[in-house]
Amino acid sequence: MPRDSATELSDLAVDLVAKANQLSGQIQWTVRDSIGDLVRSMNCYYSNLIEGHNTHPRDIDAALDDNYSPDPQRRALQREARAHIEVQRLIDSGEDPQVSPMSAEYIRWLHYEFCRRLPPEMLWVEHPTTGTRVEVVPGEFRTGDVEVGRHVPPAADELDAFLARFAQAYDVQRLSRTQQIIAIAAAHHRFLWIHPFYDGNGRVARLQSHALLLRSGVGSSVWSVARGLARSAADYKAKLAAADARRQGDFDGRGARSAAGLEAFCGFFLQTCIDQVTFMESLLQPGELLRRMKLYADDEEAAGRLPARSMSLMREALLMGEIPRGQAPEITGYQERRGREILSTLLQKGLLVSKGPRAPVRLGFPLDVVERWFPRLYPVD
Numbered sequence: 001m002p003r004d005s006a007t008e009l010s011d012l013a014v015d016l017v018a019k020a021n022q023l024s025g026q027i028q029w030t031v032r033d034s035i036g037d038l039v040r041s042m043n044c045y046y047s048n049l050i051e052g053h054n055t056h057p058r059d060i061d062a063a064l065d066d067n068y069s070p071d072p073q074r075r076a077l078q079r080e081a082r083a084h085i086e087v088q089r090l091i092d093s094g095e096d097p098q099v100s101p102m103s104a105e106y107i108r109w110l111h112y113e114f115c116r117r118l119p120p121e122m123l124w125v126e127h128p129t130t131g132t133r134v135e136v137v138p139g140e141f142r143t144g145d146v147e148v149g150r151h152v153p154p155a156a157d158e159l160d161a162f163l164a165r166f167a168q169a170y171d172v173q174r175l176s177r178t179q180q181i182i183a184i185a186a187a188h189h190r191f192l193w194i195h196p197f198y199d200g201n202g203r204v205a206r207l208q209s210h211a212l213l214l215r216s217g218v219g220s221s222v223w224s225v226a227r228g229l230a231r232s233a234a235d236y237k238a239k240l241a242a243a244d245a246r247r248q249g250d251f252d253g254r255g256a257r258s259a260a261g262l263e264a265f266c267g268f269f270l271q272t273c274i275d276q277v278t279f280m281e282s283l284l285q286p287g288e289l290l291r292r293m294k295l296y297a298d299d300e301e302a303a304g305r306l307p308a309r310s311m312s313l314m315r316e317a318l319l320m321g322e323i324p325r326g327q328a329p330e331i332t333g334y335q336e337r338r339g340r341e342i343l344s345t346l347l348q349k350g351l352l353v354s355k356g357p358r359a360p361v362r363l364g365f366p367l368d369v370v371e372r373w374f375p376r377l378y379p380v381d
Contacts, residue, residue: 009267013178020220041060186262189266236268307342
């Protein structure tokens with residue numbers, strides 16, 4: 001953990017909690033589900049980008065519909081993207097193991113769930129020092145030693161001891177609320193420093209951070225730190241490397257690693273979280289979101305791609321969370337048949353979604369509206 005004297009980190013943690021609470025309070029829970037689907041796709045896009053994989057958002061969307069590219073490289077990226085989304089969905093829905101995300105059990109589970117969704121040919125990597133091919137076994141720690149750039153992670157036979165110490169050091173049961181938030185940032189670096197798997201450590205670290213933020217009450221399915229880390233990837237990697245450094249003299253903490261380097265990384269990580277919460281809060285301000293939605297609906301109606309008064313149904317879905325299908329005529333002001341036709345068109349276009357043919361409808365966020373409704377969220381073209 002960073003030193004108790006790191007008051008700037010405490011201030012950032014308090015600020016993050018306040019802003020996350022504010023964001024949570026402005027979104028209907030039913031709308032949150034739809035936004036969560038969009039943000040999971042965004043999260044995997046940016047997580048892939050950090051790994052150096054530029055997966056086109058439309059390819060991600062296609063993969064979720066089981067529509068894979070015939071090109072082997074694009075198809076592989078699609079499989080990775082879908083695996084990431086499905087694992088995050090398990091976390092968001094509470095279907096992950098009910099143990100500490102700091103534990104070796106949880107870390108193994110993350111890796112297993114991600115890797116088991118990949119085809120066997122994607123579970124081989126080149127050993128960074130020997131150049132031999134090594135199989136990546138889902139959920140299994142590496143059995144050999146590796147080097148990551150200039151960093152030499154702990155030896156394979158030391159992993160169990162390091163991960164046990166990792167879980168103990170960041171055990172939230174013994175930490176204050178503020179310390180818990182700081183610990184999430186510190187754990188992100190320390191996990192990557194341990195580097196327990198041959199491959200997939202970055203993805204596991206980001207999914208673990210997402211789970212930890214969610215468990216702390218700060219995280220949410222409607223924002224993701226991965227967007228900020230990817231957009232500042234060079235700084236992210238530089239600060240990770242600086243936190244790898246050995247202790248620099250008597251005033252740099254008491255452990256083997258640099259306390260100043262870890263504190264700088266934690267500050268960067270927490271500020272990135274704050275920036276992403278603030279960004280999503282600005283996008284989800286109801287008045288501004290309604291304005292952007294209306295501009296889109298007006299343009300689509302004028303072009304003949306949406307029926308008149310479509311906006312009335314979308315507006316109601318945003319403000320109320322969900323609406324019974326039978327209310328479509330009343331909301332649009334049309335007779336029943338015409339009201340249901342408008343409802344049907346919006347469902348076909350994904351602008352409204354439903355869990356079943358008779359279930360209430362809620363607002364949808366298809367890829368085609370992302371740039372108009374959520375500018376700068378992530379590139380769609």
